[in-house]
Amino acid sequence: MNLIAVSINHHTAPVELREALHLNREEIIDLIAELKKELFSEGLIISTCNRTEIYGIPKENKTTYADIEKFLIDKKPEFNINSERFQKFFSCSAVNHLFKVSSGIDSLLIGDNQILGQTKEAFQVSEDHDFAGFLMRRVFDAAIKAGKRAKTETQISDGAITVSYAAVQLIEKIFANLGKKSALVIGMGETGEIAAKHLRDKGIGKLTLANRTLAKATALAEAISANVIPFAEINDYLHDFDIVISATSAPDLIIKKDDVAAAIKKRNHSATVLMDIAVPRDIDPETRNLDGIFYHDIDSLQIIVDQNLKRRKDEIPKVQNIIMEELVAFFSWYNSLEITPAIKSLRDFFEDIRAEEVDKQINRFSQEDQEKLEILTKRIINKILHHPTVELKKTAESGVNNNETAIKIGILKELFGIENKTEDKR
Amino acid sequence: MISTLHICNLILPLFYWATVGIYLYDFFNDSSFSSNSKRVLLFHTLLFHVFYLILRTIAFDHPPITNVFEIFTVLAFAVSFAYFILELETDIRGTGLFIIIISVIFQTISSIFIQDETVVKEVLRSNLLGSHVLSALLGYSGITISAVYGFLYLILYKEIKLNKFGLIFERMPSLEKLEQLSFYAAIIGFILLSVAIIIGIIWLPRAFKDYSYLDPKLIGTALVWLLYGIGLASKILGGWHGKRVVIFSIIGFLLAIASTLVTNFLAKSFHSFY
Structure with missing residues (x-):
């Protein structure tokens, strides 16, 4: 089988290079046209924040890895990327690599939930532009099958492996139904934004945002159907929330123990979760001693992340067995x-x-x-x-x-x- | 029939041990095979237990409630059966180990010490007594399960507070769910205890001439009932929740155990039959 593939990814290149070679949908479509014209009868391009990969069936036997790499290198000549940055695969090893990618065991975050969807999207683009032929269709059907089996038959994607998601996982261990809960997310940096989106995805009943720059909170609130309260008044509203996630870059504490004690009293000691994922911390850690308060900072969430990562790594042999079965099939x-x-x-x-x-x-x-x-x-x-x-x-x-x-x-x-x-x- | 009964009496605790064994295995390994097969085994154990209870009733011509070890086997069944229904209803499978172990203890003690009781006191042959004992046993099963969930709540509460994310954290449902389960079990227990008390009040004057409402067992039961009543009312009307409620449930259970021990083994009472 003459399937040939090159990949630049987190194993071989630093983030700057990966970012530089990341291709958006339009760039992928352009590249497909070029590859179809010059090298491949059929193929596929996957480009995520951690990898850019080209797979293809060459029109001629004399096609080399360098021919394919050139298409990517020439796009960013200023980065002076050399061939050593690329992993190279042929025939069985190319199929094997694709199966590893789709099942998540080749991801930077092992068991990554998004890669299977990204692989499907990549295939759809190929299909839409007549780049997915008879053989590639079958290869990618098998890759998707391997990815799905890995997800359902192993625990490779179980548990949170980012701090924001670990915060949500921990919240779910405290509350049975997030649909009946209200949450306040303070700070609209990347972490705060991700946490807010995770809560929305989990169906939080009422979501409120607060940020020093009100406009930023308002913009995100509109995008994810949330409310906004002024940053200066967060302590006045504290008792309204079952969950508070704080991720600001404030140099000092913004929520003190007395504020929390007053809020929990108003709440009749109903359970309140305080997730402090800021560095330096935003919430007084002494609040953890208050009854009914579940206070967690980035260190405690990191414990969950580390445990889940270890568990996912332990699942890799099971996924490799699935990949082997799918390769044989x-x-x-x-x-x-x-x-x-x-x-x-x-x-x-x-x-x-x-x-x-x-x-x-x-x-x-x-x-x-x-x-x-x-x-x-x-x-x-x-x-x-x-x-x-x-x-x-x-x-x-x-x-x-x-x-x-x-x-x-x-x-x-x-x-x-x-x-x-x-x-x-x- | 008696020899079949004796064999069943030997096999029944083995069924319970096997069930608790697979629940234990699943708690530590969480495999899909053990997760599914443990429920099937529990179902067959309960089925076998029903067969055993029916056989015993036919063989000795009275329901198995006439001595403490017969009571134990019914209690073992009631606890596991109540859990089985809860597991089916909620699909929460991680807590079974901590509840079925209670059945294992009761059934093992029962199987070791139970006697062939062919002659029973006339007072124990009443149908009202049967209903009284059955509702009381189911009621106690309810408060036992409530206490187990309360206890699990406290462990998980402490683990989360102390950032210990071990097996309990992994396997248990959320704190709120544990509190709900404890609450529902307590409500069922309280209702059935109320039924037992009402039937007892009706039956008592008919069965005994020398009865007294100041009997230690009656006072103990009334105290347990009152405590649960206050706890449930506080939650429903007073908005109590979380740790306070489950601690109430655990105290109620401990009081029930203490009351049973004192009134059955220490105090002299018209209410002691065995």
């Missing part, structure tokens, strides 16, 4: 592509002989016996070819030894002169 199918025409040629060859000989002798038989003759001769041919057909299929489907399959096909063709016969016919 895929190459069984692929090898059978090669064997099917060979079997057909063999059967045609015998059928031609049978038909020719029957034709010569057919007039010697009565009308009734002519039908019997047809049936009888066909049965003989079938019996003769049954064992070789089964053996060839078995060898091909085992996917273990391609050479063995090729040798067997070669011997058969040579012994019976099948190709010669075809050529003679032409």
Whole structure:
């Protein structure tokens, strides 16, 4: 199989390079057009924040990895990217790599939830631009299957592995139904924004945002259907919230123990979660001693993240087994592509002989016996070819030894002169 | 039939041990196989227990409520059965180990010490007594389960507060859910205890001439009932929640245990039959 792939990713390149080579949808579409014109009959391009990868079936056998890399390198000549930054894969290793990518075990964050969707999107772009041919479709179907199996049959994607998500996971261990809870997210930096979006995704009942720059909070609030309160008044509203996540860059505490004590009293000691994911901290850590208050800072959330990462790493061997199963299944199918025409040629060859000989002798038989003759001769041919057909299929489907399959096909063709016969016919 | 019953009596605790074993395995390993098979095994254990109770009732011509070890086997069944219904209803599967272990203890003690009781006191043959004991046992099962969930709540509460994210954190449902389960179990327990008390009040004058409402067992039960009543009212009407409520439930359970021990084994009472 002549699938060829190059990848620049977090294993081989720093974030600046990965960012530089990241391709948006339009850039991918342009690159597809160029690759179709010059190198590949079919292929696929995956580009995420941690990887940019090109897969393809070359039009000509002389296509090299450098030819493909050149397309990416030339896009960002100012970065002077050399070939060592690229991982290179061919045939089975290319398929294997794609399966590892789709199942999340090659991701920077092992078990990454987004990569399967990103792979599907990439395939859709190829499909939309006639870049996904018969073979690539099958490769990517198998990759998606491997990714789905990894997700459902193992715990590779279980548990939070980012601090923002760990905060939400911890909140879910305290409250049964987030739909009935209200949350306040303070600080609209990247962490605060992600936390707010996670809460919205989890169906939080009422979401409120606060930020020193009101406009920033208002903009996000509009995007995720949240309310906004003025930053200066957060302590006055504290008792209204079951969950408070703070992620500002304030140098001092913005929520003090007395504020929390007053709020919890107003709340009749109903459970309140305070997630302080800011550095330096925003909420007085002494609040953890108040009854009904669950205070957690970035260190405690990091414990959850570390535990989940370790658990995901422990799942990698299980995912590798799934990948191996899917590789075997895929190459069984692929090898059978090669064997099917060979079997057909063999059967045609015998059928031609049978038909020719029957034709010569057919007039010697009565009308009734002519039908019997047809049936009888066909049965003989079938019996003769049954064992070789089964053996060839078995060898091909085992996917273990391609050479063995090729040798067997070669011997058969040579012994019976099948190709010669075809050529003679032409 | 008696020999079949004896064999069942030996096998039944093994069923419970096997069930608790698979719940234990699943608690530590969380595999999909053990997660599904533990429920199936619990169902078969309960089925076998029903068969055993029916067989016992037929063999000795009275329901198995006439001595403390018969009571234990019914209690073992009631606790596990109540849990089974809860697991089916809520699909919360991580807490079974802590509840079924109670059935294991009761059933093991029962199987070791239970006797073939063919002659029972006339007073124990009343149908009203059967209803009284059955509702009381189910009521106590309810408050036992409530206390177990309360206890799990306190462990998880402490683990979260102390940033210990171990197996309990992994396997338990949320604190709020544990509180809900404890509350619902307590409500069911309280209602059934109320039924038991009402039936007892009706039955008492008919069965005994020398009864007294100041009997230690009655006072103990009344205290437990009152405590749960106050706890439930505080939650429903007073808006109590969280730790305060589950501590109330645990205190109620401990009081119930203390009351049972004192009145059954220490105090002299017309209400002691065994």
